[in-house]
Amino acid sequence: MDEIEQVLGLYISESRELLDEMELLLLNLENEQDKAESLNAIFRAAHTIKGSAGIFSLDEVVHFTHGVESLLDKMRDGKIVSNSELTSLLLDCKDHISLLIDNVEHKTGLTEHDLLNGNALLQTLLIVVKQEGTDGPKVQAKDNTQLTTTQAVERENSPKVKSDNWHISVRYHPDSFRFGMDPLAILRYLATLGDIESITSLFPNLPSASEMDPETCYLGYEINFKSQANKLDIEGAFDFIRDDSQVHILPPCSRVSDFIALIESLPEQDIQLGEILVQSGSLTPNELEYALSLQRQLKSQSIEVPLGTIVVNNGLTPQPVLESAIAKQNQIRDGKTKEIQSVRVDADKLDQLINLVGELVIAGAGSSLHAHSSGDRILIESFSMLTRLVEEVRDAALQLRMVQIGATFTRFQRVVRDVAKELGKDIELVITGAETELDKTVVEKISDPLMHLIRNSMDHGIEAPDVRIEKQKDPKGRLTLNAYHDSGMIVIEVSDDGAGLNYEKILKKAQEKGLIPEGESLDVHEVNNLIFEPGFSTADAVTNLSGRGVGMDVVKRNITALRGTVEVQSILGQGAIFSIRLPLTLAIIDGFLVEIEKSSFVIPLNMVLECVELNEGNSDISPSSQQSYINLRGEVLPFIRLRRLFNLGGRPPKRENVIVISYLGNKVGLAVDKLVGEFQTVIKPLGNIFSHIQGISGSTVLGSGEVALILDVPNLVQKILTTESAKALYSQA
Amino acid sequence: MLTFTQTDQGGLAHIEGPMTIHNATELKSQFIGALSASQHLELNLAAVTEIDAAGLQLLIMAKQHQIHIQHELTLINHSEAVLEAFEIMGLVSWFNDPVIITRQ
Numbered sequence: 001m002d003e004i005e006q007v008l009g010l011y012i013s014e015s016r017e018l019l020d021e022m023e024l025l026l027l028n029l030e031n032e033q034d035k036a037e038s039l040n041a042i043f044r045a046a047h048t049i050k051g052s053a054g055i056f057s058l059d060e061v062v063h064f065t066h067g068v069e070s071l072l073d074k075m076r077d078g079k080i081v082s083n084s085e086l087t088s089l090l091l092d093c094k095d096h097i098s099l100l101i102d103n104v105e106h107k108t109g110l111t112e113h114d115l116l117n118g119n120a121l122l123q124t125l126l127i128v129v130k131q132e133g134t135d136g137p138k139v140q141a142k143d144n145t146q147l148t149t150t151q152a153v154e155r156e157n158s159p160k161v162k163s164d165n166w167h168i169s170v171r172y173h174p175d176s177f178r179f180g181m182d183p184l185a186i187l188r189y190l191a192t193l194g195d196i197e198s199i200t201s202l203f204p205n206l207p208s209a210s211e212m213d214p215e216t217c218y219l220g221y222e223i224n225f226k227s228q229a230n231k232l233d234i235e236g237a238f239d240f241i242r243d244d245s246q247v248h249i250l251p252p253c254s255r256v257s258d259f260i261a262l263i264e265s266l267p268e269q270d271i272q273l274g275e276i277l278v279q280s281g282s283l284t285p286n287e288l289e290y291a292l293s294l295q296r297q298l299k300s301q302s303i304e305v306p307l308g309t310i311v312v313n314n315g316l317t318p319q320p321v322l323e324s325a326i327a328k329q330n331q332i333r334d335g336k337t338k339e340i341q342s343v344r345v346d347a348d349k350l351d352q353l354i355n356l357v358g359e360l361v362i363a364g365a366g367s368s369l370h371a372h373s374s375g376d377r378i379l380i381e382s383f384s385m386l387t388r389l390v391e392e393v394r395d396a397a398l399q400l401r402m403v404q405i406g407a408t409f410t411r412f413q414r415v416v417r418d419v420a421k422e423l424g425k426d427i428e429l430v431i432t433g434a435e436t437e438l439d440k441t442v443v444e445k446i447s448d449p450l451m452h453l454i455r456n457s458m459d460h461g462i463e464a465p466d467v468r469i470e471k472q473k474d475p476k477g478r479l480t481l482n483a484y485h486d487s488g489m490i491v492i493e494v495s496d497d498g499a500g501l502n503y504e505k506i507l508k509k510a511q512e513k514g515l516i517p518e519g520e521s522l523d524v525h526e527v528n529n530l531i532f533e534p535g536f537s538t539a540d541a542v543t544n545l546s547g548r549g550v551g552m553d554v555v556k557r558n559i560t561a562l563r564g565t566v567e568v569q570s571i572l573g574q575g576a577i578f579s580i581r582l583p584l585t586l587a588i589i590d591g592f593l594v595e596i597e598k599s600s601f602v603i604p605l606n607m608v609l610e611c612v613e614l615n616e617g618n619s620d621i622s623p624s625s626q627q628s629y630i631n632l633r634g635e636v637l638p639f640i641r642l643r644r645l646f647n648l649g650g651r652p653p654k655r656e657n658v659i660v661i662s663y664l665g666n667k668v669g670l671a672v673d674k675l676v677g678e679f680q681t682v683i684k685p686l687g688n689i690f691s692h693i694q695g696i697s698g699s700t701v702l703g704s705g706e707v708a709l710i711l712d713v714p715n716l717v718q719k720i721l722t723t724e725s726a727k728a729l730y731s732q733a
Numbered sequence: 734m735l736t737f738t739q740t741d742q743g744g745l746a747h748i749e750g751p752m753t754i755h756n757a758t759e760l761k762s763q764f765i766g767a768l769s770a771s772q773h774l775e776l777n778l779a780a781v782t783e784i785d786a787a788g789l790q791l792l793i794m795a796k797q798h799q800i801h802i803q804h805e806l807t808l809i810n811h812s813e814a815v816l817e818a819f820e821i822m823g824l825v826s827w828f829n830d831p832v833i834i835t836r837q
């Protein structure tokens with residue numbers, strides 16, 4: 001059973017990928033000039049899901065997907081023109097297939113609600129298909145048969161075989177059993193599409209009993225098959241095996257030349273196979289005679305025509321069928337090369353590796369410290385080599401978890417579409433920077449806050465079409481998702497061209513709520529960012545305000561938990577940009593280690609600009625003042641003493657150092673006792689009880705076993721820049 | 734699971750349970766023993782609960798082997814599962830054993 005489970009698992013994950021692809025294609029369908037290619041791809045996705053489902057006897061999936069396929073087929077033929085209603089219908093169908101696949105995975109049945117919903121969808125499909133055209137792309141294809149013929153076949157003027165049944169030849173790949181395929185199951189499925197008039201099982205390669213491997217498949221068969229199904233459906237039965245086995249399907253009334261090609265391509269002796277064809281009723285003895293002589297003739301002229309060319313040039317197989325077959329083959333081939341290039345790894349194992357690398361980094365730092373203190377030159381040198389290697393291992397390990405954000409972004413296509421429809425708005429989603437990479441755990445956790453911001457922008461930012469027209473804007477709203485790297489952080493922007501935030505209203509509301517004292521003046525930027533305050537998330541705010549700010553405190557909290565920040569910039573009437581800044585990874589950072597008294601602190605290295613010595617000659621640096629300024633090459637640089645900020649006591653040394661850090665373009669200084677230097681830091685999160693402490697974002701273990709605190713630079717910068725808040729912070733300390 | 738008993742008339746073998754890819758290797762080794770042991774072997778398939786193409790392939794191998802070494806192999810009492818598989822694969826006449834068609 002395990003093997004079957006494995007193959008089924010493969011089917012489930014493959015189907016999910018196909019469904020995702022289908023959704024994306026459907027969403028893009030409306031914007032596309034040439035829809036044919038997308039429709040083909042959508043059809044192929046549905047078709048592959050159905051075909052493979054048949055092999056596992058997943059009747060519900062087959063049944064439902066078949067309905068979807070019929071509609072897609074009509075759309076492909078141009079008999080039904082795609083429009084947004086049809087796209088919505090197909091999206092719903094796609095959802096239902098996902099549901100069916102989920103049920104396959106969990107071995108559960110549909111709930112009554114889903115069952116009814118599925119039936120309704122099928123009914124709708126049926127009506128749509130019925131109303132807009134007659135069934136049977138195959139019949140139509142047959143009508144325009146006489147296209148072109150190859151020279152070889154034209155010259156021979158190959159007659160048609162009289163049989164009006166299909167002929168199917170299958171030779172299984174030796175490893176078919178090992179891949180979990182049971183030829184019997186495929187035959188059973190085939191029997192649901194029509195009648196197997198006759199079947200001859202073949203096992204010409206079956207070795208003697210002593211040499212035979214019971215797990216190798218030596219089987220093949222020739223089938224004379226009576227069916228009204230079209231070629232794609234019949235091929236569908238073999239979709240799952242066709243890649244590595246030989247399958248030939250000849251439609252009714254195929255040309256003799258096709259049979260020749262068949263005979264030539266199969267491993268058995270020509271005569272023997274010919275006999276089987278006659279026995280099965282696919283060929284009459286005369287036709288066989290003719291075929292064999294024709295074959296000899298062609299052979300003597302050394303004409304070799306690929307099977308595909310013959311089939312298409314005889315006009316027997318509609319071109320799309322061949323194209324889809326080729327595309328499928330390519331797809332499988334692509335899938336194979338991908339398989340070689342990538343390995344699926346348990347996320348847990350990866351986490352364990354990262355953790356171990358983290359420990360290695362700490363241990364390395366510790367050893368390096370001892371080496372330095374021992375003063376042994378050779379030892380120090382060998383340790384610097386080791387440290388470099390550890391750094392590389394760390395980078396490589398972290399790289400393992402890096403994924404592109406594009407997949408997360410594209411998932412919002414659907415959300416935007418659905419929500420826009422719900423709100424009666426016309427909104428397009430524009431994605432840029434999809435190839436930007438960041439840590440997988442961050443990607444997973446950012447999805448929720450992003451969703452919130454997107455919904456919020458659509459609901460409250462972008463105006464309804466009539467309002468937009470009034471404002472002389474394009475009635476179609478535009479929502480943009482953008483990502484890029486900026487000094488060791490990733491920035492994700494959600495922007496819209498909507499109404500922007502109403503500064504006046506927010507200010508008024510904030511004053512009512514007592515968030516800002518009377519008479520306090522805040523600039524527009526500060527006011528706008530008030531929407532992230534918890535006070536703004538009450539139901540009251542929804543009705544009185546434009547609604548911006550609903551649950552924004554939750555968004556902020558989630559992002560802060562990732563050591564990130566979120567900000568909003570808005571121009572009234574023109575739109576708003578929400579920017580999320582996140583660290584690239586949650587596990588390890590390059591840090592800059594400093595000391596004050598006996599305490600160690602780590603500053604994320606990517607935020608450190610430079611270090612300067614604090615000179616008595618500079619202005620306003622009295623040790624007693626809470627916040628001071630220095631003259632940094634003619635610029636005013638505000639700085640604070642960490643000693644005071646964290647209330648560490650003791651006396652500062654004669655020569656203090658100031659580390660200049662930069663965040664969001666703002667420069668500030670942190671005064672410390674001693675600079676220790678660069679230090680790789682494995683971040684350990686602070687426990688819940690410390691979560692309210694401001695200015696500290698985490699902790700780390702030093703090589704000596706001591707604990708160092710990691711400074712929360714964004715928070716500190718904010719504190720230093722807003723004097724009032726700084727005062728508050730000091731009084732806390 | 735194959736059990737083999739030698740009688741005066743020849744060998745009698747019973748297969749019980751599934752004949753699938755999962756026990757094909759095990760069954761094959763049991764087959765080899767039974768096949769060479771007697772001139773005339775009767776194989777009782779009444780207790781075969783499940784059979785797939787790999788199982789069918791084993792039966793084909795057994796039959797071909799017996800023909801090759803000029804022994805006789807008769808399949809008897811085909812279970813429902815076996816019969817259905819034989820029919821699908823068009824193997825009833827190939828084995829040419831008396832079968833009881835129970836379905837219409």
